[in-house]
Amino acid sequence: MLAIALVLAGAVWAKLAYWQVAKRGQLAAAAQQQYREYVPLPAIRGAIFDRNLTQLVVNTAVYSAFVSPDQISAGERDRVAGGLSSVLGVDKASVLATLSSRAKFAYIARRFSKAKADQLRVLKLPGVGLLDETQRSYLPGATAGTTLAADLLGFANWDGNGQAGVEMKYQKSLAGTPGYISSYRDLANNEIVLGSHTHTDPVNGQDLVLSLDANVQYAAEQALADGIKKDNAESGSVLIMDPSTGGIVAWADYPSYNANDFNHTDPALFKDNVVSYLYEPGSVMKVVTLSGAINQGVIAPNTVINDPGVLSVGGYRIYDWDHANHGNIDYTYVLAHSLNVGAMKAMLAEGHDAFYKNLQAFGLTQPSGIDVAGESFVAPPSASQMADSQYATTSFGQGIDVNMVQMLAAVNVVANGGKYAPPHVVDRVGTQINPVLLQPQRQVVSPQTAAQMTAMMEQVVQKGSGSLARVPGFAKDETGKTGSSQIPVNGQYTSDVWTSYVGFLPAQHPRFTMLVVVRKPHYPGSDRDWTLNDGYLTAAPIWKTIAQNIVVSWHITPDPG
Amino acid sequence: MFGHAYLGVGAVVVCLLFYLAIAAQITQASYDISRLQDQQRQLLAEQDQLRYQEVTQHAPAQVQQQAAQSGMQRVVPSSYVQGQQVAVDLTAPVGASAADATPLWQRAVAAVLNQVAGTRDVMASTKK
Numbered sequence: 167m168l169a170i171a172l173v174l175a176g177a178v179w180a181k182l183a184y185w186q187v188a189k190r191g192q193l194a195a196a197a198q199q200q201y202r203e204y205v206p207l208p209a210i211r212g213a214i215f216d217r218n219l220t221q222l223v224v225n226t227a228v229y230s231a232f233v234s235p236d237q238i239s240a241g242e243r244d245r246v247a248g249g250l251s252s253v254l255g256v257d258k259a260s261v262l263a264t265l266s267s268r269a270k271f272a273y274i275a276r277r278f279s280k281a282k283a284d285q286l287r288v289l290k291l292p293g294v295g296l297l298d299e300t301q302r303s304y305l306p307g308a309t310a311g312t313t314l315a316a317d318l319l320g321f322a323n324w325d326g327n328g329q330a331g332v333e334m335k336y337q338k339s340l341a342g343t344p345g346y347i348s349s350y351r352d353l354a355n356n357e358i359v360l361g362s363h364t365h366t367d368p369v370n371g372q373d374l375v376l377s378l379d380a381n382v383q384y385a386a387e388q389a390l391a392d393g394i395k396k397d398n399a400e401s402g403s404v405l406i407m408d409p410s411t412g413g414i415v416a417w418a419d420y421p422s423y424n425a426n427d428f429n430h431t432d433p434a435l436f437k438d439n440v441v442s443y444l445y446e447p448g449s450v451m452k453v454v455t456l457s458g459a460i461n462q463g464v465i466a467p468n469t470v471i472n473d474p475g476v477l478s479v480g481g482y483r484i485y486d487w488d489h490a491n492h493g494n495i496d497y498t499y500v501l502a503h504s505l506n507v508g509a510m511k512a513m514l515a516e517g518h519d520a521f522y523k524n525l526q527a528f529g530l531t532q533p534s535g536i537d538v539a540g541e542s543f544v545a546p547p548s549a550s551q552m553a554d555s556q557y558a559t560t561s562f563g564q565g566i567d568v569n570m571v572q573m574l575a576a577v578n579v580v581a582n583g584g585k586y587a588p589p590h591v592v593d594r595v596g597t598q599i600n601p602v603l604l605q606p607q608r609q610v611v612s613p614q615t616a617a618q619m620t621a622m623m624e625q626v627v628q629k630g631s632g633s634l635a636r637v638p639g640f641a642k643d644e645t646g647k648t649g650s651s652q653i654p655v656n657g658q659y660t661s662d663v664w665t666s667y668v669g670f671l672p673a674q675h676p677r678f679t680m681l682v683v684v685r686k687p688h689y690p691g692s693d694r695d696w697t698l699n700d701g702y703l704t705a706a707p708i709w710k711t712i713a714q715n716i717v718v719s720w721h722i723t724p725d726p727g
Numbered sequence: 728m729f730g731h732a733y734l735g736v737g738a739v740v741v742c743l744l745f746y747l748a749i750a751a752q753i754t755q756a757s758y759d760i761s762r763l764q765d766q767q768r769q770l771l772a773e774q775d776q777l778r779y780q781e782v783t784q785h786a787p788a789q790v791q792q793q794a795a796q797s798g799m800q801r802v803v804p805s806s807y808v809q810g811q812q813v814a815v816d817l818t819a820p821v822g823a824s825a826a827d828a829t830p831l832w833q834r835a836v837a838a839v840l841n842q843v844a845g846t847r848d849v850m851a852s853t854k855k
Contacts, residue, residue: 224779227772306788384787
């Protein structure tokens with residue numbers, strides 16, 4: 167009898183020891199889960215400001231409504247469904263069906279405004295709860311259904327992750343680090359202060375101050391939309407830069423999208439054509455070609471060449487745009503009238519190696535490195551792999567792919583006294599100045615070369631293809647260059663074109679450099695004369711409209727004399 | 728003996744009651760903290776909402792819309808007259824001052840008058 171008692175007692179002790187010792191950790195963890203709660207403390211995402219500290223993005227609270235059908239009696243279902251339906255605009259019948267189900271939890275509506283949440287609170291509906299979440303809200307843009315600088319800023323998704331543009335590039339700085347509270351909770355989920363706490367504060371995200379000017383951005387979006395509609399074009403973009411710093415002042419795409427409604431937006435619109443779209447720059451490239459040749463000392467603005475309208479290079483006959491014999495002309499005339507033969511002769515005078523090094527120096531053989539997500543870049547063939555004909559076409563901007571940021575930064579070298587200003591969008595992260603702004607700028611061509619090219623580009627506006635970009639009062643104090651290039655499809659050039667216009671103003675003390683690109687314009691009458699789809703008719707007027715706006719907005723006056 | 732026991736039990740009961748009172752107070756405070764935190768969250772949400780409204784009011788799109796509703800129009804872009812170089816050389820050194828062209832007799836009369844009546848300037852400066 168004693169033995170049986172001992173065995174039974176031993177069995178009980180053994181089982182107790184099993185639960186107390188062997189399973190201690192597992193049981194302790196299960197108990198912790200029941201009465202201890204881990205509450206994440208989200209970090210507030212940093213705001214984004216423009217150069218004048220106009221806030222471009224604001225964090226706002228949105229709410230989601232849920233129901234717990236098992237906590238709603240049958241008699242109250244109709245009142246609850248009616249209340250939800252009237253405030254949130256949801257279908258009453260489907261809400262009733264949800265309430266009649268055996269579900270423990272179901273969402274009724276997601277991410278609605280605080281005003282609606284306040285209305286729901288007043289109704290005090292049983293079994294209905296509200297969850298608050300944070301949402302990024304962006305300012306309205308220039309055209310209906312868009313937000314300001316949508317393609318540049320990008321957007322943050324509902325999880326708070328930047329999905330494009332600046333929001334994506336600066337995700338780490340903007341997001342911050344979430345904290346948490348670990349504490350005891352009672353049955354009603356109230357915090358019990360007597361228990362032990364672990365509390366780590368969140369580190370909020372840093373604010374960004376951009377070089378962007380919201381007013382100029384708005385003007386650019388408006389002028390671009392009007393211009394693209396007038397040109398019957400597929401799309402277009404505008405990029406404006408501060409010549410001395412490389413800071414981006416405006417970055418506009420048309421068509422664009424509504425970042426506040428990104429979940430209902432065609433994903434194709436998320437592609438940022440300024441930085442993700444590669445194009446052949448056409449005659450805008452002549453600024454780079456001739457600057458390099460002048461800097462090498464192999465040509466001067468008044469060097470006279472003979473231009474019969476065609477040149478044979480590498481077995482190909484390459485023509486000027488007008489196929490005309492221009493006779494003896496100088497390089498200022500070449501640039502003003504955008505003559506391909508002149509550009510090729512400058513490149514040949516310089517030599518292939520020097521020309522290629524010039525492309526490198528102007529930043530056209532590597533990505534621009536701008537601080538916006540999604541930069542596209544295709545490296546050109548190495549110097550030794552480029553055929554003679556490709557050197558020839560590259561000299562006037564065909565056969566080489568660039569994005570707009572690369573091209574604008576290259577032309578800006580002329581505006582910036584021969585120095586390369588690294589393009590960037592963010593001036594400050596929190597209180598830290600963007601390191602790019604503190605680095606010395608690379609000298610690409612001499613100040614004398616830049617001055618000579620500036621004078622040549624002034625002639626483009628005064629006597630050449632840039633006449634439609636003349637800003638009243640600045641006709642003798644602005645620079646420009648048109649560009650048009652056919653779009654290749656499957657290795658064959660089509661009749662569709664990219665057109666562009668680049669320039670800076672005032673010529674001697676530039677306040678901005680601007681590039682306008684229009685894709686596949688079909689200018690009125692171009693079905694009879696395709697040359698009407700040229701940069702001087704399509705892109706230059708857009709440039710002029712925006713430039714006028716900046717002149718007024720920034721109180722720019724022409725240089726005297 | 729029993730007296731000491733009662734005292735001990737009494738002290739324990741008092742301590743227990745004190746502990747319970749404190750615990751109840753703290754629990755009540757924790758409920759208040761939760762309620763206030765919820766209130767703070769709502770106020771912050773309201774603040775964000777108001778900030779967005781304020782920012783939107785100053786957004787270029789809103790400004791333009793309100794301007795158009797008020798019947799305002801964009802100004803015609805300014806025209807400029809080309810400036811002329813200034814003819815005066817502002818950096819030229821200052822030359823000798825011009826000689827006094829007052830006739831000699833006027834200077835003599837003035838000296839006599841000043842001696843007799845004094846100048847207004849002197850009178851003004853010496854007047855108390």
